[in-house]
Amino acid sequence: MRTFLATTLIVIAGLLILWISTDGGRAYTVEEARRLEVRENPRPIPNWRLQNQDSEMIALHDFRNQFIVIDFFYTSCPSVCLILGSSLKELQKDFSSELEKNNLKLISISFDPEKDTPQKLREYLSHFSANLKYWMAARPTSSSQKEAILDFFKVIVIPDEYGGYTHSAGYHVIDRTGRLVAIFGIEQLNELKEYLTQSLNKEHVQQD
Amino acid sequence: MFNKIKREWLLLAAFVALALPPLRQFLEQSMVTHMLVQIPILAIIGWMIGKSLPANWKNKIASWNQWGITGMALAIVIMTYWMLPRALDAAISEWYFELIKFITIFIMGMSLSLSWPLLHPIAQGVFKLEFWATFMRLGWLYLDLPDRLCANYLLSDQRILGQLLLLGGSAWAIAWVFRIMFGTKIINT
Numbered sequence: 001m002r003t004f005l006a007t008t009l010i011v012i013a014g015l016l017i018l019w020i021s022t023d024g025g026r027a028y029t030v031e032e033a034r035r036l037e038v039r040e041n042p043r044p045i046p047n048w049r050l051q052n053q054d055s056e057m058i059a060l061h062d063f064r065n066q067f068i069v070i071d072f073f074y075t076s077c078p079s080v081c082l083i084l085g086s087s088l089k090e091l092q093k094d095f096s097s098e099l100e101k102n103n104l105k106l107i108s109i110s111f112d113p114e115k116d117t118p119q120k121l122r123e124y125l126s127h128f129s130a131n132l133k134y135w136m137a138a139r140p141t142s143s144s145q146k147e148a149i150l151d152f153f154k155v156i157v158i159p160d161e162y163g164g165y166t167h168s169a170g171y172h173v174i175d176r177t178g179r180l181v182a183i184f185g186i187e188q189l190n191e192l193k194e195y196l197t198q199s200l201n202k203e204h205v206q207q208d
Numbered sequence: 209m210f211n212k213i214k215r216e217w218l219l220l221a222a223f224v225a226l227a228l229p230p231l232r233q234f235l236e237q238s239m240v241t242h243m244l245v246q247i248p249i250l251a252i253i254g255w256m257i258g259k260s261l262p263a264n265w266k267n268k269i270a271s272w273n274q275w276g277i278t279g280m281a282l283a284i285v286i287m288t289y290w291m292l293p294r295a296l297d298a299a300i301s302e303w304y305f306e307l308i309k310f311i312t313i314f315i316m317g318m319s320l321s322l323s324w325p326l327l328h329p330i331a332q333g334v335f336k337l338e339f340w341a342t343f344m345r346l347g348w349l350y351l352d353l354p355d356r357l358c359a360n361y362l363l364s365d366q367r368i369l370g371q372l373l374l375l376g377g378s379a380w381a382i383a384w385v386f387r388i389m390f391g392t393k394i395i396n397t
Contacts, residue, residue, distance in 0.1 A: 003274035007281050014285030022292065029293040030359040156301075156359040166362050 031168055034154040035183045042179040048149060050109065050138035053121035058138060061178060067104045067199060068174040069192070072155050072167060074112035075120045080169045080186060084108075087171070087189050089128045092135055094193060098200055099134035106135040111146060111157050111167065113139035153180070175199070216260055219253050226250060227310055236300055239361040240369045247290065247313055254317020261322075269322055279323025280335070286316040291346075293357035300360045340380055347373030 019025065027033040047061040060068075071088060073081035088106050098104045108124070110116040116124075121137035130137075140146035150157060157167040171192050173182040184192040225231055226246060235246040261269075273279050289295055290309065298305040324332070350370030356363050386392045 002272045003278050006272045006278040010278060010281045010285060014281070014288070017285070018289060018292075021289065021295065027294065029357055030297045033294055156297075158360060158362065160362055161364065166356070168359055 030154075030156070031170075031185070034168075035170075035185070037154075038180055038183050042175070042181040043152075044177075044179050045152065045174060046148070048145060049141065051118065051141055052136050052138045053118050053125055053132070055118045057141075058136070060174075063105050063107075063174075064178055065176050066102055067176060067196065068107055069104070069196070070107050070109060070153075070172040070174065071170070072109050072111055072150075072153070072157075072172075073124075074110050074165060075116045075124045076112070077164060078162075080167075083186055084169055084171075085124070085128045087186070088135060089130070090189070091193070091196075092131060095196065095200075096134075098196075099131075103200055104134075104196065106130075108135070108137040109149065110137065110139040111150060111155070112165070113141070113143075113146060153183075173199075216257065219256055223250070223253050223310075223314070226253075232306075239296075239358060239365040240372060242296065242361075243369060244372060247309075250310060250313040251317035251320070254314040254319075255321040256317075257314075258318035258321030266322065270326065273323060273326065275328060275331075276323030276326035279319035280327065280331075282319045283316045283323070286312045297358050297360050340377055343373050343377035343380070347371070347375075347377060 022028055023033065023036055027036045045060055047059050049057050049059045052058050069088070069091065071081075071084045073084055075081075085108070088108065091106060092099065095104055099106075108121075110121065116139050118139075121139065125132065125135065125137050128135075140149055153172055155168045157165050160166045169186045171184045171186075171189075172180060173184070173192070173195065175181045182195060184195070226235070226249060232246075235241045290313065295305070295309075299309045300306070327335070347370045350357075350366045350373065352370075353366070356366060358366070
């Protein structure tokens with residue numbers, strides 16, 4: 001009887017713990033968890049001031065009333081950032097009219113500010129034939145700011161075996177009110193496009 | 209008596225050494241040593257402490273743990289939890305998850321040692337097979353997944369872990385085959 005009671009208690013408590021710690025069976029990895037969390041609780045981004053490819057200071061709140069897609073990268077990245085970059089290039093083409101109307105901005109933020117000088121950022125952008133009016137690259141101005149940004153987006157960066165970095169890669173969507181509302185993985189480019197199309201259209205309907 | 213106390217102190221010292229930054233950080237640098245060295249050693253320390261508990265404590269626990277069922281349930285819950293990639297990442301980035309990991313894995317080892325001998329031989333067989341299958345499944349999964357499961361570990365690390373799990377599982381299977389066919393006991397399983 002005691003055994004039965006204790007076992008039942010342990011099994012129920014165990015299932016409850018597993019249920020809670022996977023957000024109800026919806027997130028088993030940190031990456032899934034951060035995507036889910038943002039969807040359920042969008043959070044306002046602080047007004048960080050970053051240095052862009054032309055050595056100008058930009059503030060994230062400068063782009064209020066536009067959607068922003070942010071990706072994180074470093075210019076000497078050999079693999080995943082190149083996919084991110086070419087995907088942003090695709091966005092630049094597909095959403096050219098929205099970009100032109102200042103409804104959307106693309107920002108690539110470097111997490112390797114020591115090496116990624118404005119010069120390097122410019123080269124990176126030109127490699128993807130970025131139109132600098134629509135797509136800019138920027139770097140944090142201090143390492144504490146860099147940590148704060150990575151922390152806010154829950155991007156984890158670890159050094160890899162080739163002297164570079166492995167990092168959480170994705171597209172981070174900021175809405176017109178300056179809230180981080182969605183994160184898409186690198187494999188979810190189509191979902192990202194759909195999401196942007198829908199959000200941008202919805203806003204138009206509301207304005208009419 | 210003296211020897212017994214001495215052994216427990218040694219185990220405790222090993223536990224503390226694992227918890228201190230140099231060794232802890234060293235073992236947690238890679239997914240392989242985190243999962244195949246640190247966690248198993250913590251469990252083994254728990255197992256050995258469990259073995260050397262005083263007999264009257266063991267009897268008290270055993271009345272709540274008939275046929276080892278309660279202890280196995282507890283061990284399985286703990287094991288399942290730490291198999292969540294999220295949990296392993298959390299242990300690296302948050303100190304309180306790390307603390308929970310050290311305590312619960314220790315408890316897992318202890319409850320295994322108190323429950324395993326009480327288990328029916330058939331149940332033991334089923335569990336062994338299931339542990340082995342978990343090795344093989346995870347090994348195959350880690351080897352095959354194109355994405356990283358843990359944000360704190362490299363894909364290459366995950367692949368090596370997969371290979372080692374498959375290798376370990378295969379070695380275990382071979383040991384079983386030898387035992388069944390020739391009666392040779394390579395390892396005590």
